[in-house]
Amino acid sequence: MADQQRLLDGMPQDVEQGGDADEGPTYTVGEALDCIGFGRFQGMVLFYCGCAWAADAVEMMLLSFLGPAVRCEWGISPSAESLITSIVFCGTMLGAYGWGVLGDAKGRRVGFAATAAFTFAFGILSAASPNYLSLVVLRGLMGVGLGGAPVAFALFLELVPSSKRGVLMVALQSFWTVGSMLEAALAWAILTDWGWRWLVAISSLPLLALLLLYPFLPESPYWLVASGRTADAQALLQRIAHANGRPLPPGRLAPSAAAAAAAKAQADSKALEVEGGTQGSTGTGKGMKIWGPLSQLATAFRPLLSGDLRRTTLLLLLIWFVNALCYYGLVLLTTSLHSHGGGSGCSTGGRLVLSSADLRDIFVASTAELPGLLLAAAVMDGLGRKWPLAASQLVIAAATGSLLLAPGRWDTALLFIGRACSMGSYAILYVYTPEVFPTRVRTFGLGVNNAMSRIGALVSPFLAVDLVERGSPGIAEGTLALACLAAAVACAFLPLETSGKELAVDGAANENSQEDGEMLPPAPSESEHRL
Known part of the structure; x- marks a missing residue:
């Protein structure tokens, strides 16, 4: 009994004392x-998470300059240049799965x-890469870190009211545009004179400020x-209410039914292990340790x-x-087309000019990303999520397809339109x-979709860099246009519209209520959570 009591002592206090849950009115986190x-509290979190998002954008925008610069210095092939980005x-x-879990x-x-x-660590180290192989390895490890960017989105999303969720999330996304513009300006200022190593090192510094x-x-x-x-959640909500000058x-706060059930099941399971002694601790236990990550x-x-x-998951992927x-x-x-224009290319000293x-x-x-964000913010809460998403994919298809019809003359304008709608x-x-x-699966679900997007991003250099270097930009542009048409059709078949709905806590999202939908399985135990 003493061992079982110690197990119960390890449960969250508000779960163990769930008998008080029936006394008085309760409310959810969303309410x-x-x-x-x-108010002021979310404004500070918006700035912090936004700076993190801008830092990630800096690292991503850097890729469009790093490949051509390294090609000029080390004389690598178009495929090797594409690999630096891929x-x-x-x-x-890979990182999206791990950081999401x-x-x-x-x-x-x-x-x-x-x-x-x-x-930050691998971004700084990659600036000192002595050769091509070390640069590829270090940039790959830096990419593992970038895979955790959706955590910032999930955190901010879970701190804002549902009525302003669309506008505020677009406001957070605007920091990405700021980061992209800052990196373009930084490259304009130092790339030609200082070289790519200084550009890589300086681009990593915003992450240090976040830490x-x-x-x-x-x-x-x-x-x-x-x-x-x-x-703890109640105390945090009181802090937010005090900072914003508004009452709760x-x-x-109502406890989570799924969390209480999972904690009780975990305690019962451990109690049975205590009563049963060490039986079953060999053989099967080793197998569970080996296959634990896959099972998780x-x-x-x-x-x-x-x-x-x-259906929603597959379409979103x-x-x-x-x-x-x-x-x-x-x-x-944007970079590859212009790096082959008049006055641009590799200098005799091996530096990108x-x-x-x-x-x-x-x-x-x-x-262009800024007006794209403003347009998304203007229509998202009024027209919903699905149809503006489908329309933007159609416009991207039209813009990239038009690059085939007027190569060179309207490139900047068409790229502007395409990037605006893509953002x-x-x-x-x-x-x-x-x-x-x-x-319970929000950051993991976002991470899985973000990981799928990285597969698309991984393929993009072989279209937008390798094919352009080999003199076939039209194939790249036509492929992008057809892909966007397919995405527009997928958007039309998304089954849920989430505008104005409260976030689901225990069950799957539903158009009508967070209480509807399939309940999630019990939460994994503490040992299963370890990566």
Whole structure:
């Protein structure tokens, strides 16, 4: 009995004392955030998460300059140049799974800090790469860190009221545009004279600032409730209400039914192990240790591919793949098309030289993301998520297809339009995707789709760089246009519209209520959460 009591003592206090849950009125996290509204507290979190998003954009925009610069210095082939970019996206694809699981298991704060530290370390080290092989390895590891970017989105999403979720998430996405523009301006200022190593090193510094400010970052109240830490979530909501000068709803925060059931099941299981002694601790136990990570991954995937979420998940995987293929394809096309223009190319000293006109056009094309975001913010809450997303994919297809009809003459204008709509699509996807997944798999679901987008990004250099270098830009442009048409059709078949709906905590997202839908399996035990 003493051993069983010690097990119960390890349970969250608000779960163990669940008998008080019937006393007085209760409210959900979503209801509390809607009552508190958006204020100073979320404004500070917006700035912090936005800076993290801008830092990631800096690293991504850097890729469009790094490949051509390394090609000039080391004389590598077009395929090797493309690999410098693709290896980063390969790393982000792998990192998205790991950081997503970490963010769901250990909290958004832990996942946020881990990914920033990892990205900064390998970003700095890659600036000192002595040869091509070391550069590829270090950039790939840096990409693993970049795979955790969705954790920042999930954290901010879970701190804002549902009525302003679309506009605020687009506001967060705008920091990506700021980061892209800053990197283009930085390359304009130092790339030709200082070289790519200084550009890589300086581009990593914003991540160091984020690590220094990490102690001020709050945890997600949704994650706290889903983890059975209702008292901690209540305290956090009180802090937000005090900072914003708004009251909480009457009553107290309702605990998560799934968290209580999972904690009870875990305690019962451990109690049976105590009563049964050491039986079963050999043989099977070793097998569980070996196959634990695979079992955990299969358990995490199960709710995404079952019930009402299956169709949504599969369609989103296609849309994310295509949008990344087109977005990064257009980013790389912006540089590759201009690096072969008059006055641009490799100098005799092995340094990339871009003319002022080409640098200006690259910078102008990067500013296209801002109007794309503003347009997404204007229509997302009024027209919903699905149809603006489908329309943007159609416009991207038209813009990239038009590059075939008027090569050279209208390149900057068409790239501007394509990048504007592509960024608008990204803004909608980053709002819509976490809205359709419940709290326990929200960062994992977003991470899986983000990983699929990295596959599209991984392919993009071989279209937008390799084919252009080999004199076949039309094939690249036509492929991007057809892919966007397929994505537009997929958008039309998405079954859920999430605009104005409260985030789901325990069950799958539903158009009508967070209580509807398939319930998730019990939460994994603490040992299963370890990566």
